[in-house]
Amino acid sequence: MPFSDIVGHGKQLATLRRGLAQDRLHHAYVFLGSEGVGKRTVALSLAKAVHCLEMAQDFCGRCVNCVRIESHNHPDVRLLGPLPGKKDISIEQVRALERELNYRAFSNRKKIAIIDPAPLMNFSAQNALLKTLEEPPAGAILILISTSAGGLLPTLLSRCLRLSFAPLPASAVIDHLISRRGLKPEQAELLAAMSLGSLGRALSPDLEALARKRGAWVDGIASLAKGDSTAWAAFAEELSRDREEALGFLQWLEWWYRDVLIYLATESVQEICNLDLIENLKPQAASYSLKQALFLRSQALITTARIRRNVNRRMALENLLAHVARLH
Numbered sequence: 629m630p631f632s633d634i635v636g637h638g639k640q641l642a643t644l645r646r647g648l649a650q651d652r653l654h655h656a657y658v659f660l661g662s663e664g665v666g667k668r669t670v671a672l673s674l675a676k677a678v679h680c681l682e683m684a685q686d687f688c689g690r691c692v693n694c695v696r697i698e699s700h701n702h703p704d705v706r707l708l709g710p711l712p713g714k715k716d717i718s719i720e721q722v723r724a725l726e727r728e729l730n731y732r733a734f735s736n737r738k739k740i741a742i743i744d745p746a747p748l749m750n751f752s753a754q755n756a757l758l759k760t761l762e763e764p765p766a767g768a769i770l771i772l773i774s775t776s777a778g779g780l781l782p783t784l785l786s787r788c789l790r791l792s793f794a795p796l797p798a799s800a801v802i803d804h805l806i807s808r809r810g811l812k813p814e815q816a817e818l819l820a821a822m823s824l825g826s827l828g829r830a831l832s833p834d835l836e837a838l839a840r841k842r843g844a845w846v847d848g849i850a851s852l853a854k855g856d857s858t859a860w861a862a863f864a865e866e867l868s869r870d871r872e873e874a875l876g877f878l879q880w881l882e883w884w885y886r887d888v889l890i891y892l893a894t895e896s897v898q899e900i901c902n903l904d905l906i907e908n909l910k911p912q913a914a915s916y917s918l919k920q921a922l923f924l925r926s927q928a929l930i931t932t933a934r935i936r937r938n939v940n941r942r943m944a945l946e947n948l949l950a951h952v953a954r955l956h
Contacts, residue, residue: 772788845880
């Protein structure tokens with residue numbers, strides 16, 4: 629599976645391939661974008677291209693190094709996330725990673741560390757990593773993966789090359805589902821619409837449950853009214869019961885206001901992720917200005933970062949939904 633088999637993200641891949649060709653890869657990257665759009669896939673693909681034994685500036689997916697990287701078993705490619713049973717990435721994990729990056733690579737190629745999701749590094753861990761970014765080990769590449777910049781220290785971000793990954797166009801998801809998965813066009817179109825630009829979600833068996841949730845979320849947002857604090861407090865209470873449910877709602881809400889912005893700016897349904905909900909989206913879009921929709925999208929991102937930092941979920945969601953109700 630070479631770079632050409634990756635769905636979408638042409639500009640981001642071109643940047644990375646140019647760095648490979650010129651042997652000028654940056655010492656640190658931050659990949660930003662919604663869940664399931666391919667950030668980790670691209671990060672692992674870059675690691676494979678660096679270590680592939682069969683291809684130069686690309687990867688075969690079949691050699692021993694590619695296979696070991698795919699199975700997370702390569703000595704020079706490290707994936708860092710929360711330990712089992714833990715909610716965050718600790719300073720001890722980051723310090724251990726720093727020591728590893730200063731060792732000589734087994735392969736005589738670059739050592740690569742992928743931190744996913746990077747916002748789960750606690751404050752101390754992020755500060756510890758900052759010291760590494762200020763004096764990067766020779767021959768090492770760090771890749772931070774996050775849904776947004778909100779959960780990362782500004783000083784950390786300033787030392788990374790930022791690559792933003794947008795949701796995939798529905799047409800790209802449809803083409804993949806038809807050509808590589810053998811689905812019928814009508815089935816592919818429905819899955820693409822419900823996936824919100826995420827190929828990973830389009831292939832998930834839980835998509836039907838997501839469809840039911842989106843319908844309830846649209847109704848919940850539409851029912852909020854200015855001054856009715858009882859309604860948004862009840863909605864926040866319901867969403868806050870489960871952390872993953874709350875994060876799923878916030879990710880959808882970010883995409884919802886992205887679609888609102890696209891429709892307001894173009895009056896076109898092209899590139900809209902919630903295509904199957906367009907009749908719900910149009911009247912909501914009519915009630916917002918571009919500035920208001922952009923503000924609400926930014927609030928969804930900020931609330932996501934707050935919840936990932938383990939602030940009180942109900943209070944964070946109440947604050948967000950109060951903004952939504954005020955601008956309705």
